[in-house]
Amino acid sequence: MPEPRRSDHTDYVAVNPIFSRPGEDSVASKYTLEPDGMLPETAYQIVHDETMLDGNARLNLATFVSTWMDDHATKLYTESFDKNMIDKDEYPQTAAIETYCWRILADLWHSPSPKDAIGTSTIGSSEACMLGGLAMKRRWQHARKAAGKSTEKPNLIMSSAVQVCWEKFCNYWDVEARYVPISEEHRTLDGHDLDKYVDENTIGVIAIMGVTYTGMYEPVLEISKALDAIQEKTGLDVPIHVDGASGAMIAPFLQPELEWDFRLPRVHSINTSAHKYGLVYPGLGWVVWRSQDLLPDDLVFKVSYLGGSMPTFALNFSRPGAQVILQFYLFLRLGHDGYRAIQQSSQDVAKFLAEGIGKLDAFELWNDGSDIPVFAWRLAEGHTSNWTLYDLSDRLRGKGWLVPAYPMPDDLADLTVQRIVVRNGLSMDLAANLLRIIEEETAFLDELDSPMPRPRVTEGFHH
Numbered sequence: 001m002p003e004p005r006r007s008d009h010t011d012y013v014a015v016n017p018i019f020s021r022p023g024e025d026s027v028a029s030k031y032t033l034e035p036d037g038m039l040p041e042t043a044y045q046i047v048h049d050e051t052m053l054d055g056n057a058r059l060n061l062a063t064f065v066s067t068w069m070d071d072h073a074t075k076l077y078t079e080s081f082d083k084n085m086i087d088k089d090e091y092p093q094t095a096a097i098e099t100y101c102w103r104i105l106a107d108l109w110h111s112p113s114p115k116d117a118i119g120t121s122t123i124g125s126s127e128a129c130m131l132g133g134l135a136m137k138r139r140w141q142h143a144r145k146a147a148g149k150s151t152e153k154p155n156l157i158m159s160s161a162v163q164v165c166w167e168k169f170c171n172y173w174d175v176e177a178r179y180v181p182i183s184e185e186h187r188t189l190d191g192h193d194l195d196k197y198v199d200e201n202t203i204g205v206i207a208i209m210g211v212t213y214t215g216m217y218e219p220v221l222e223i224s225k226a227l228d229a230i231q232e233k234t235g236l237d238v239p240i241h242v243d244g245a246s247g248a249m250i251a252p253f254l255q256p257e258l259e260w261d262f263r264l265p266r267v268h269s270i271n272t273s274a275h276k277y278g279l280v281y282p283g284l285g286w287v288v289w290r291s292q293d294l295l296p297d298d299l300v301f302k303v304s305y306l307g308g309s310m311p312t313f314a315l316n317f318s319r320p321g322a323q324v325i326l327q328f329y330l331f332l333r334l335g336h337d338g339y340r341a342i343q344q345s346s347q348d349v350a351k352f353l354a355e356g357i358g359k360l361d362a363f364e365l366w367n368d369g370s371d372i373p374v375f376a377w378r379l380a381e382g383h384t385s386n387w388t389l390y391d392l393s394d395r396l397r398g399k400g401w402l403v404p405a406y407p408m409p410d411d412l413a414d415l416t417v418q419r420i421v422v423r424n425g426l427s428m429d430l431a432a433n434l435l436r437i438i439e440e441e442t443a444f445l446d447e448l449d450s451p452m453p454r455p456r457v458t459e460g461f462h463h
């Protein structure tokens with residue numbers, strides 16, 4: 001076999017001569033393990049330089065995920081890198097802290113009795129949603145078996161604008177996904193026509209607090225009432241799981257009166273992403289059930305803990321424990337009022353941007369950031385055929401800002417929207433700068449006297 005050309009950059013990373021030492025290779029292989037290693041400094045520099053090409057997290061308005069924590073959090077993080085969440089016996093305090101955290105969340109979400117609730121940390125909302133979905137499926141199976149009925153064809157009802165994790169759940173666990181299409185009149189799953197979807201095989205309904213596409217809340221109370229009406233007519237008692245990936249850490253602070261959580265008896269379980277508005281670094285989610293009987297025993301495994309055993313329910317075995325410690329740090333450090341202040345300032349920025357963008361003739365707001373600090377807009381009907389929101393997104397990218405444009409889900413797929421996710425760290429100052437750039441770039445595009453060349457590839461949807 002011919003020796004590969006060591007200068008070929010598709011297979012090799014060049015080492016800057018400033019860092020390579022005499023006798024060391026000047027290139028490093030990307031795809032094969034080299035026979036010899038290199039100095040740690042050289043290896044560090046290569047990896048450091050490679051990651052420099054990643055985007056600037058601060059200007060990334062596509063992501064929901066935390067990109068900054070304070071120095072104390074960083075210190076705690078480095079002190080706890082090595083903790084494995086599953087080793088409850090070796091790290092009993094980390095295990096205890098995990099329990100403090102989900103109990104705090106059960107309380108924040110108005111569990112009637114937080115000490116009778118049950119919850120767990122996960123790697124993010126995706127895993128948390130899988131667990132919530134599995135518990136619903138298993139309870140439905142038990143009830144069906146007890147009644148001597150078939151368990152062949154479970155289904156789950158959700159909006160067509162669900163996050164991809166629910167499509168995965170249905171695919172991986174053989175559950176039929178019943179999507180309720182969103183439309184101009186029904187911009188979220190709001191309970192209308194729900195009776196057309198529910199039947200004896202329905203394991204539950206997903207209500208999203210903070211739809212990923214737009215940031216809107218689904219009216220959990222309305223959905224719950226629609227299910228009450230269905231129960232009255234048919235006797236079917238269908239539970240709700242709330243996907244509060246973003247909203248479950250916003251609503252308790254910014255819309256405390258809104259009834260979306262365990263105040264509604266039909267809400268059996270709630271998940272959130274600690275690494276979104278929980279403000280922790282990536283790698284942590286939570287799921288909480290209103291009471292222990294809602295999590296079937298036969299899904300729970302025991303791991304050894306202080307000579308006894310501790311129940312666990314998770315898809316992963318080993319995973320980092322450090323983020324759990326960071327979550328507790330933030331709960332202590334910020335308290336209710338600290339979270340409220342931070343979420344409020346993100347919302348102020350979102351409303352400021354939405355107002356500014358809504359004023360431009362080119363755009364129509366889809367929503368205004370008053371649920372979670374996220375909003376979307378579209379091109380005003382008939383405004384132009386010379387450019388699209390993809391062109392605006394490209395122009396903004398050239399200035400360093402990532403503001404994605406994407407099609408809405410299936411039944412509205414002809415509609416393109418552009419979305420901004422405001423996170424802690426996007427200050428009013430930065431936002432004012434962004435708004436000015438959006439105004440300038442929009443004016444530039446409006447001056448075109450012929451259509452922009454169509455990009456070869458359009459951007460995918462950013463979760």
Ligand SMILES: *Cc1c(COP(=O)(O)O)cnc(C)c1O
Nearest residue numbers: 124125126163165212243245273
């Ligand atoms: C982000 C998101 C998820 C997935 O959360 P991860 O923590 O990234 O796994 C699920 N549902 C909704 C509504 C989301 O916004």
